[in-house]
Structure formats: C-alpha cells, structure tokens
Amino acid sequence: MKMICVDRSKCNGCGACQTICSLTKKGSIHPTESRMQLRRTGGVQLQYTTYCQHCADPACLKACLKTIIRKEGELVVRNFEGCFACSACAVACPMGAVVYDSGVDAYLTCDQCGGDPLCVKICPTGALSFAEPAQSSVERRSSYAEKRQDPKEVL
Amino acid sequence: MKNMRCAIIDLASGQSGIVDLGEWELATGNFGWGVHSYNEKCRQRDISFVALSTGILTGTGVPGSGGVAWCNYQSNAKMFYPAEGRLGAALRYAGIDHLAITGKAPTGQKADITIRDGKISISYARASRTESAAKAYSQVWKRRPTEDSVIAIPAPSGILEDNWFFISDKMTSSLLRNMGLRSLTVSYSGGLQIADPETFCALAAQLWQTRRDLPVVSDAEHPVRYLSVMPGCTAADSSAWPARARLKSGVLEKQMLTALGLYWGQYAETLGGLDMAAKLLSACSGDTVTVDDLRQSALALNRALTQRKERVYEQL
Secondary structure, three states, rough: EEEEEEEEOOOOOOOHHHHHHHHHHHHOOOOHHHHEEEEEEOOOOOOOOEEEOOOOHHHHHHOOOOOEEEEOEEEEEEOOHHHHOOOHHHHHHOOOOOOEEOOOEEEEEHHHHHHHOOOHHHHHOOOEEOOOOOHHHHHHHHHHHHHHHOHHHHO | OOOEEEEEEOOOOOOEEEEEEEEOOOOOOOOOOHHHHHHHHHHHOOOOOOEEEEEOOOOOOOOOOEEEEEEEEEEOOOEEEEEEOHHHHHHHOOOOOEEEEEEEOOOOOEEEEEEEEOEEEEEEEOHHHHHHHHHHHHHHHOOOOOOOOEEEEEEEEEEEOOOOOOOOOHHHHHHHHHHOOEEEEEEEOOOOEOOOOOHHHHHHHHHHHHOOOOOOOOOOOOOOOOOOOOOOOOOHHHHOOHHHHHHHOOHHHHHHHHHHHHOOOHOOOOOOOHHHHHHHHHHOOOOOOOOHHHHHHHHHHHHHHHHHHHHHHHOO
C-alpha cells in the first residue's frame, strides 16, 4: 500500500506542505494545526516534516482512553467525533504527529487524503513522495550509498 | 483578514500597543503600507521609527508568500526594502500585520522584543559591545517560547532571521541596532482565514507545481527560506526607490507584489505576475480584484512614494 514518504535530505523546511495541508483540511491557513508538522530544531539541516507513520503497532491506539483509534488495513484511522481531547494519543506518539484541531475540538492525524495527498504534489523539492514504503526505503538507501562513494556529497 | 493591525513598540519607555489601521482597501494603495498614515503623525512630531509591513497575501501558503517590506524613517527620509522570510508570516499568524518600532533603549541596555499571539513583551539586558549576532541568537533561541518561533537579530550586515539569512538591508538593521534592539522573537498559534479556500487551494497547487521547475533551495549551500522562490537571494538583491528607469523594467509590478505579500522577484512573470496575484487576492479576500485594479493601485502607490521622495529632496 502506498504511503506518504519523506526524504529528509531533500526537505528544506519551506513549510509548503504544512500550509497546504491546513488549507485543504481546515479551509484556512493554520500551520500549528496542520496534520503535517514542520520541526525546526535549529540549523538548516535540522528541519523536517513529521506526520502519521501509520505504525504497525500504534502507540496512540493503545493510549486512547475512548478506543476510537483503530487499524484499518495498514492505516491508522480515528473517529474524531468521539474524541474528548484528552491528548493521551498526542503524548504517546513518538513522531509528534498527532495535532489538535480547534475546529472540531479533537486530536487528528494525517489520513493520506484518501490516497491523493496534495502535499506530495506541491512539495517543491520532491522530498515528499507517495510510494510503497519499502520501495521508497530502497531508493533512499541506494541514493545514500551512491553519495557515500563521494564523501563530499555526504558532507 | 481585512482589518490591519499595527503593533507599535516604544523601546525608550518599554510600552507597546496595537492599533487597528482599518480595513484593507485596494484603491488607495492602503494594503501593504498601511503604516503610512502612522508615519505622517510621526513625521509631524519628528520621531524616527522602523516599520515592518506585510501584505494581505503574506503567509498564505503560496510560493514566495513571506513577502514583507521594511520601511525605515529617519530625519524625514524614507526607504523601503522588500524581503521575505518567516518573520512576516509569523507576525500575521500572531495577529499582527504591521510592526512599528520607535524610541531608543535606555543607555547601556539592549531590548529583546517577544511577540506571542498578539501579546508583546519587552525585556532589557545589559548591552555588550562584544556580543556577536550569533551569540545573541543562541541566547534568545534557548528561551524561545515555542519550537516554531522566528528569531530576528539586527546584525551588522542586515537583520538576520533564524541565524541564517538576511531579511533586510544594512541600513535598516543599523538603525535598529542604534535604537538598542537586540532581538525580535515571534511565536504563534493562530492562522489566516481564506474567503474561498477551494479556489485558493487550487491556485496554490498550480503555483507550487510551476515552482517545481524553478531552481531548488534545498541544501546547506543555499539558505532555507520560508515558502521561497528566491534561491540564494541575499541582501544585495534589494530594490530601493522606484526610479523611472526601473518602472519600465517591471520593478513597479514587483513592488506591487511585495506590497501584497508576494516576493516573487525575478520569477514574477513565470508564476503568473499580476494576473495570478489578482486571482489569489480575489480568492483570499472574497472581493473581485482585477489586473486593472492592481495596476491602478500600483500607480497610486508609486505616486505616493515619488511625491514623498520629492519632498525629501526639496528639504535637502
């Protein structure tokens, strides 16, 4: 199954995915409530996006007090209408990918836009892709291996 | 969205306030440089101040929408410097469209301004002549309110955003340094409303796909810019007064775009220029805006700036 994948070496922290996500999902520009979150931890090389990884064994699912989070195939889905915004899932998520949406007063995650994510289409550096995770991983490993042959590239 | 809010900060007294500049109005050019009306009052009282002015499209998520204009006013001379970065967008998310800084910090002290969701706080620290911009940044960064905070430091070569790239010219930064400003930190949790999100989203997607064909800013060789289309742009790219020769080369249109909040620079035509700007404005504000409206407004803006410049020359 195809998923949103990110190549962090290409991400320049422009924030395009973050703004387009909030515009698509909320109808307004609201970066802090976007389901794609840009992490700025200092320095140019330390900027990257985080979003729901649809973990095989999701910590949010176990943490949810109202059991409204479930696995559907490979996707982690949630029924936000039952959410009472306790934030347990947000605390448990190792990716920091669970965001509070003030519009619906609930915690939400990336739902891959039904298989047609706009963030991937607009990513100006090609850091985001919608691909099979295994294939994406192979490509990134190959790319890194090629760069390793030229140490300047890696540095 | 249509009401412009201006934060006024007095470094001398440590006081600050937010005033409403009224509704966005295209016909009078009162959209990107709303601080002009405030400037007139300051001019009468012979007060120097530096203003950061955003446009209605600053921070709206399309390429180059970090557009801002720095206006510095000193001894009745006025200059402006179009730039982009995260600062303007962060200010708008924090509920402020214009920022005017006036006064001078008490002798021997430097001021740190923190803006968080429309709340302004000013703290003072002992001034150190040997403190570099990098050191000042590192100190402010440690106590930034949120991870997303934008930190701007007036450095000798220009205002340095996020310790990486310049968002102003040397003069503006120098004036702020002389006024005793050490740092400006903006953090936010808010956002911007869009009148027609569906159309705006389609336009944004179209623009980003066009942007993909433009040079990519993605590694340590090039500064990261917020929603940028300006690879490797430095402070040297500034355009100053709209001289007659520049008007013919399309600088007027670029100025107009910056006033709206779009810093498209040399890629303005590739990205659709005024036509695309008019569509974005219409979708964003809910009013119907045409290219002719923008041209008329650009001329009015240029007239106002030219008249002001002539007055300055007369006084000289």
